[in-house]
Structures are given as C-alpha cells and as structure tokens.
Amino acid sequence: MEPGSSRPGSRHIGGAGLRNGSQEMDDISVILAAPGWRAAVKRPEALARRAVRAALREAGAAGAITVLLADDASVKRLNGTHRSKAKPTNVLSFPAGAPGQLGDVALALGVVRREAREAGRNAAAHLAHLVAHGALHLAGHDHIEAGEARRMERAEARVMRRLGLPNPWRGVS
Template sequence: MEPLSSRPDPGRNAGAGMQGGAADITVVLATQGWRATVRQPEKLARRAVAAALQESGAEGAVTVLLTDDHAVKRLNHAHRDKAKPTNVLSFPGGMPGHLGDIALALGVVRREAREAGRRPEDHLAHLLAHGALHLAGHDHLLAGEARRMEQAEARIMRRLGRPNPWKEGRGRPST
C-alpha cells in the first residue's frame, strides 16, 4: 500500500503532525462524522498513538486516517481480501522513518462501542493504541503475544486516563 502520508493532501488534514521527538503523527479526518461522535478526534488520535509508541519504544512517523466504513471496506478488501469493513487496519511503513498508517472506520467503531457499553472515545483510543502497537511490531497471533499486547494496551489506556478495555465486564473488543 502506498503510505497515506505520501498521498496528496485532500484538504482535510487535521494539521501538522505532532513533533514529540520520537513521533511525527499526522491525522487525516476524511469523515466529518467523527467530530459528532468524539470530541477533538484528532487530538485523541495523536495522544493515543504517541502513548502507544512511547510504551513500545518505537520511533517514526505515523499517519492516522479517520474515515468511514466504505473506505475501510475497500482497504480491507484490497489488502486482506476481506470484503467487509473492520474497526482498525494497520499498514507498516515502506520507507525509513515511517512506521506506517492506521485507518479506522467510524460506523464500526461506533457500533462496537455501543455493543460493548463503552464510550466511543474510549473505544477509539484503545483501537488507536492497538493499531500503533502493530506498527511497532506487536502481534496477537499466539496466546503469549496476545497477552503481552493486552497488557501493553491496558498500560497505555491507564496512561491516557481511560478505562482498561480488558477488565471483566467491559466486553472483549473485536480487533
């Protein structure tokens, strides 16, 4: 996949990336419905990704695409051969200094938050952390990997002042 950050700016870029020494985080707000669902979605995205990169010790640029289900469905089909939208997709970077891209589907995130009894902003923060951890090299294919990733996500959420998505009664996220 061509990195999102190398594509022409459609005029909806949330502004300059966050320069925090270790991370350059650019947020592209492609679907305005995010603003009706989450207060300051760009700021939340930058904070959650930065916290995940800090947790993992990773450095580099990340582009976050906050878009709709249709766009994520197209990406999921093109890159994973799955013809449905999913909550979050992570695409490793293809050039030095670029960790990769993260894309999130508004409708899926809203629906999952509602079904799990979570606030949309808490679910979004968790999915952003999850996607950023993937870019930093984490995975959850094996039980031990999954447990380490869940523990990292819990620490990130605590750092962000948000509830632990893995606590009993919070429902398991479908990532």
Template sequence: MPRASRLAQEAVLAALRAEGVQGAVNVLLTDDREVKRLNGLHRSKNKPTNVLSFPAEMPGFLGDIALALGVVRREARAAGKPLHAHLAHLVVHGALHLVGHDHLQAGEARRMEQAEARIMRRLALPNPWRGVF
C-alpha cells in the first residue's frame, strides 16, 4: 500500500491535534496473522481485526496502534471505500482510543464517530459515517 506510513502519520497527528493532546504513538502496519496473534494475546480473540490500540501509561508516550492490512483492504473493497480513506479512518479511530475515547455506550460511540468525521474532514477525506445513519 503506497504512502501507508505517511498517511498513518498524518492521521495520528490530525487526531492528536483535534483532541489537543501531544505525545508519541507507534503505528504498526502489518499482516492479518500478526494482528490475529496480538488480538489473541491481549483480547483472547482468535481472529484478526482491523485495528488494535494499546494505551500506554508513560509520560509523553500515548501508546501503540496495530492495523491488519489484509483486513483493511477487504473491508474497504466490501464497503466500496477508497483504501487510503479507510486506512486513515482506522488510524484516527485507534488514536482516539489512545486519548480516552470509547464506543461501548451509545453516547460515547456517537461522540467518537463525530470526532472521527471532523478529523477526516481536516484530512480532506470522506466522512466514514456518511450514509450509515
């Protein structure tokens, strides 16, 4: 995926700026097998997922984000979304988790989705939730 590293960096920076947060974030762009391993190890789920976030408890370091590029490609294709836009959305989603957003409750989910849409607009990318509601 050309430009994936650069796009991931831009997406993280946009998310952190939007939230008024500073700190370092590692982004791992890897294959489904590695994310399946991480998902099993940390969440007891024996399958790959699109994105995982691992918040850190160290000053100046916010945490890690891991993306399964095969899953990301398949999801983008199935949803008819541009691959680069879907990748950026998932990085933004992961970064928002690192700064405290979640989507377990309906209200939290809505706030997180609105933050994602605003950040994607700042990146000049489509709203990932348009047409969902």
C-alpha cells in the first residue's frame, strides 16, 4: 500500500492510512510492509509487540500503537513528507493526538540492518531498541535537551533489560 492511501476504518501512520486488521487485546498492530524483515530478524512482529509493551510499561502509558516495518524508500517518503528530510532514517514516531491512541512508529529495514552491522549488534536487538525508542517518544519521552536524553537512554536500557537484551548505550560515549 502506498503512503497517502487508506483502508476503511484505518488509523494513520504519518497520514499514510496504514493499519492491519489483526490486533491484540493491548491494541498493538504491526504491519510487515517489507518482507526482508523476516530474513533479518526472527519473528519481527512478535519482537516489535514485546518491545512496545515493555516501553509502555516503563513509561506507565497505555494506548494503541501501530508499528510499520518498512523498507528504506517508504521511510524516506515519510521522512520527506513529515520532516522535510530527503533520506531514510532508522525510526520515525507519529503521535496520534486522539484519546486512546498513542500513535505510530515506522522503521526502515536497510538503515536498521546497516546500523546494527556497523555497531556490531544483533539486528533483532537493534530493532527492539528502536521500537522501544519510538514507543517511548509516543509516551512523552524526548531527547532534545541533555537531561531529557539521559533520562530517555536510561528508560531504553531498562526496557532492553526487561526484554533480556543488551543495553544499547553500554560503551557509547
């Protein structure tokens, strides 16, 4: 489905109208838009759901979230449309601004794989970290100021510990 199109009854990822029909009781939907995710990460949809749940628990937040596991071209379009940046990025968060809806998170497969490889990290751990990062943004965390950034990094480290995955900030200066 192309950005800008929509399905009846859909919520919107960055205005793209993407939503899948399968929802869990906690209303976390995962759309696998780039099949390469399955080659890069075992059961990426389940891992994304676990990461969202852990991040929301950490933040003490609740609400519907959709995670889009996309390719670089799709995230590049979203980044260009919503942030005026003509390049793909690892993760984008789109707050919903509606009761019961936290928003949407989109990830770019190629960027995530490349970053994981360059950092010597497992792609699954990097995916979980970035999904948690996006969900924490939707729950109100930010990293513009130094103090905010440190609090968000600590929250991400606690989420990763809950998931049994390594701290992404260990060894980073």
